[in-house]
Amino acid sequence: MTSEQDLPADVLERFVGYARESSALTILFHTQVAERMGLSPTDEKCLDLAMRAEGPVTAGRIAELSGLSTGAVTGVIDRLEGAGYVRRVRDPHDRRKVLVEVTVDKAGRYAHLFEGARGTLREVLAQFTPAELEVLDRYSRVLIETFRRRVIDA
Template sequence: MEPEALERFTWYMREQSALTVMFHARVAEQMGLSATDEKCLDLAMRADGPLTAGRIAELSGLSTGAVTGVIDRLERAGYVRRVRDPHDRRKVLVEVTVGDVDKFGAPFEKARDSLVEVLGHFDGAELQVIERYLQLQIETFRKRVIDT
């Protein structure tokens, strides 16, 4: 890759990252959470069901000790609750409580509308390339940066 192209893409990624972090910091503040807590809640909300603290640690890249603090704060704020695993009563799972999460949907609707607007500029073949890029970026970033 030519150095100029790498420089451009690095700038784009840094700008996109900064905008994303600031967006989530604003949403988290409205929810009475830290940005880390809000993102861990997001991970739990996107899961197929209740998660263990260990699984949240794996997904987030945080230590299990840090995740315990996150879960404590999310539980105090009413966003999650700890429940016993019905298959193994020794395990504790973290379950999202729907509650107040819905009232924070407006910022995410704006973000989704923005995504729809941008994706509308691309045809099907271009969207396949973009999707392949994003999948590879996520997989590689998780493996090299988060899971280290």
């Protein structure tokens, strides 16, 4: 394992380039998807966070997961609710709490927009051996955990 001090500058710069290009392409992709859905990219990503949660979530949880302020998330939820993607429901265990529930009918209509990305990922991953996939899996998990800590938990 390489320590941060042992990492050659050219290797770091190469991976910085990959990360920047990947990030830019990801943002462009989600901007296109959001536009087709009639949403902003931020609203689309918050909808994605709510869709990946196990059941309805609080606005506070969306704020935690997205790194947005609770005030900003309230605006996101207002827009998503207005567009028919989510609805606010009372928490059955605590009637004082309001949960955000994804309206599956509306959100499900746009699943096809992600099939191209899924196909691209399948095509790319098919080029690697099982051992290489294990390394890529570890890299991806560590990268996500580190970003989450530095961006969202900061």
